[in-house]
Amino acid sequence: MAYVTYQLEPDRPDPDIDIPLAIPALDAVGVDADVVGWDDPEVDWTGYDLVLLRSAWDYVPRFADFMPWARRVAGLTRLVPPLAVIERNTDKTYLRDLATAGVPIVPTHWISPGEDSGAVVLGWARVVVKPAVSSGARDTIVTADAAEAKAQVAAILASGRTALVQPYLDAVDHEGEVSVVVLGGVPSHAVRKVPALSVGGYGDASETVEVTPELADAVRAVLAAEPLAAGLPFARVDLVRATTGEWLVMELELTEPLLFLGYSPGAPERFAAAVIAALPVAPVLGELD
Ligand SMILES: Nc1ncnc2c1ncn2[C@@H]1O[C@H](COP(=O)(O)OP(=O)(O)O)[C@@H](O)[C@H]1O
Ligand SMILES: [Mg+2]
Incomplete structure (x- = not known):
């Protein structure tokens, strides 16, 4: 492979x-x-x-x-x-469908190419502006300045992408964004992420966190709302806790998630088992090359 x-x-x-x-x-x-x-x-x-x-x-x-x-x-x-x-998961507009399916997501204004970027009503003290096609916080800014936010929206639209405008969630800096890694359809382990917009990095983890039953339930609800997630060897659900206590989806990563395999004993082996299930024919151990 x-x-x-x-x-x-x-x-x-x-x-x-x-x-x-x-x-x-x-x-x-x-x-x-x-x-x-x-x-x-x-x-x-x-x-x-x-x-x-x-x-x-x-x-x-x-x-x-x-x-x-x-x-x-x-x-x-x-x-x-x-x-x-x-095709679907590299564009964050899938989050809109999750929300429609009843999954709590980070509150988001969506502005698509052709729509008026000047019409962005912020209503939030500090906003995050990001493109729908992005990874590692590329082209993503946090600002309290409406003019700066609108300029970033305009730049994203000019690149042909949809723009997302969200409130800056302080929980990302406190409890932290939690990434739950799912291997073979089962929540495997979780990490706390380094806050990308205040501290930096490309989505690095700071530590391992426990997958509580409540966290696992939230993850299963997200996966159940995305039909394309079924049967994949790996997935990652990135969540931030709202002030109300519910977990909000920041991202459902099905295409390119780092799986933080070093953050949980046995995770590399669980990954390997999940990959075997994706092979057309299972390997025979001890087979001569
Ligand atoms: N609304 C937000 N509030 C606080 N931090 C955010 C928010 N949106 C994104 N971030 C920070 O930026 C990072 C990257 O954003 P994300 O939506 O995960 O896109 P991607 O990982 O695809 O670049 C997040 O992991 C988080 O640290
Ligand atoms: Mg992310």
Whole structure:
């Protein structure tokens, strides 16, 4: 199989820290995984029984190349997550559908290209403005200045993307945003995230947190509301607690979540077991190469 990642960008050198844990765990259960860049022209995708898209984190500025790549590979071999998941989940407008399905999400104003960016009614002391297609807080700002917020909305619309405007949630700096990693459909472990807009980083974790039954319930409710989440080997649900106590969805990551495999004993092995379930044919341990 291929474990698909990206070539580090000089200005955003955030490596996939799951790789040194995932590859030996796969090897231990008889799965031979090559770590390859999605844009590597030397790769013969038809040679892999499974192409596991994991960390193609430069897809945002390279969306016009990335989506055709995903479509092409999906036509050549088994791509996981499947194309339909990649198409849907790389655009945060899926959050709107989760909200319609009754899942609490971070309060959001949506402004699509063609709509008037000047009509953004803020009503919040500090706002976050982000593009619908983004990762690692790319093109995402926090501001208390309405003119600055509108300028960022206009820039995002000019790039052809929908803009999201949200209140800045102070809970991100206090209790923290919690990422719950789901492996083989089951909540596996969780981490607290470093607040990206006040402290920085690319979505790094600060510590492991317990997956309480209440947190697991919130995660299951989110997954149940997204039909495309069923059967995936991995997913991550990023949540922030509202002042009312309920968990709000910041993101449901089905395409490129870092899985923080080093933050929980046994997580690399659970990941490997979930990947085996995604293979067309299970490996035979001890098989000669
Ligand atoms: N409304 C918000 N309030 C506080 N912090 C936010 C808010 N929206 C985003 N952030 C911060 O920015 C980070 C990136 O935003 P997110 O919506 O997760 O997009 P992505 O991870 O795809 O860039 C979050 O992990 C969080 O630290
Ligand atoms: Mg995020």
